[in-house]
Amino acid sequence: MTQPSRRYPRSVACGDAQIEIARMTSGDRDALVTFVAELPAQDLLFVPRDISHPKVMDAWMHSLDKGSVASLVARANGRVQGCTAILTDELSWSKHVGELRVMVLPAWRGKGLGRVLIQECFAQALELGLKKLFAQMTVNQTGAITVFEELGFRAEALLHNHVADRDGKLYDLVVLSHDVAGVAARNEAYGLRDALGG
Numbered sequence: 001m002t003q004p005s006r007r008y009p010r011s012v013a014c015g016d017a018q019i020e021i022a023r024m025t026s027g028d029r030d031a032l033v034t035f036v037a038e039l040p041a042q043d044l045l046f047v048p049r050d051i052s053h054p055k056v057m058d059a060w061m062h063s064l065d066k067g068s069v070a071s072l073v074a075r076a077n078g079r080v081q082g083c084t085a086i087l088t089d090e091l092s093w094s095k096h097v098g099e100l101r102v103m104v105l106p107a108w109r110g111k112g113l114g115r116v117l118i119q120e121c122f123a124q125a126l127e128l129g130l131k132k133l134f135a136q137m138t139v140n141q142t143g144a145i146t147v148f149e150e151l152g153f154r155a156e157a158l159l160h161n162h163v164a165d166r167d168g169k170l171y172d173l174v175v176l177s178h179d180v181a182g183v184a185a186r187n188e189a190y191g192l193r194d195a196l197g198g
């Protein structure tokens with residue numbers, strides 16, 4: 001069920017502040033480098049590659065241009081406070097699946113921004129014609145796991161000692177997934193699509 005293109009930028013309320021959500025472009029590179037530098041090292045571990053490395057950042061920007069990654073940025077006070085990425089592979093047998101990544105700066109956590117961004121990604125996933133989203137995080141990211149479960153993600157796999165931090169310490173990785181197409185179809189059947197915002 002492919003949905004029509006969603007309009008950006010859009011402004012949403014987060015706590016007492018307004019935040020602007022826009023599609024990320026390669027022009028956001030410098031602001032993203034600043035954003036990533038402010039993230040705790042532990043929060044980078046769920047991304048298979050180290051996004052604080054310039055080459056990895058270049059690859060991300062290149063993927064935006066070629067369309068294999070769809071990303072959003074959340075801005076307030078002229079700075080990036082959160083961002084998302086949905087990674088797809090048109091040539092894979094799993095081209096109906098997107099990998100979702102969401103990051104919010106610590107100062108902005110707990111204000112509802114993560115929830116807003118994940119919900120925007122559900123809309124984006126439908127726009128891209130995806131049926132399933134999955135996200136991976138280390139098992140000690142209990143806050144992140146709670147947010148994803150509250151939004152309908154369910155644990156699907158546990159990968160033992162799958163990630164090593166810069167000191168070589170090993171962590172288990174949990175994979176959570178969401179049946180975006182099924183949930184959207186159910187919402188449509190119950191007449192909830194318009195009520196949940198377009």
Ligand SMILES: CC(C)(COP(=O)(O)OP(=O)(O)OC[C@H]1O[C@@H](n2cnc3c(N)ncnc32)[C@H](O)[C@@H]1OP(=O)(O)O)[C@@H](O)C(=O)NCCC(=O)NCCS
Pocket residue numbers: 043046100101102103104105108109110111112113114115116135136137141142143144145146147150
């Ligand atoms: C996961 C993440 C994006 C959540 O962002 P956030 O802006 O703090 O999330 P929200 O404020 O929208 O929280 C949504 C819900 O999750 C719950 N929640 C959030 N943080 C929590 C925590 N630390 N512990 C328990 N529950 C938590 C809250 O109950 C909240 O529900 P409520 O609005 O009804 O109170 C953010 O913590 C983050 O960037 N983490 C590091 C990166 C990461 O691990 N990403 C996940 C892998 S893709």
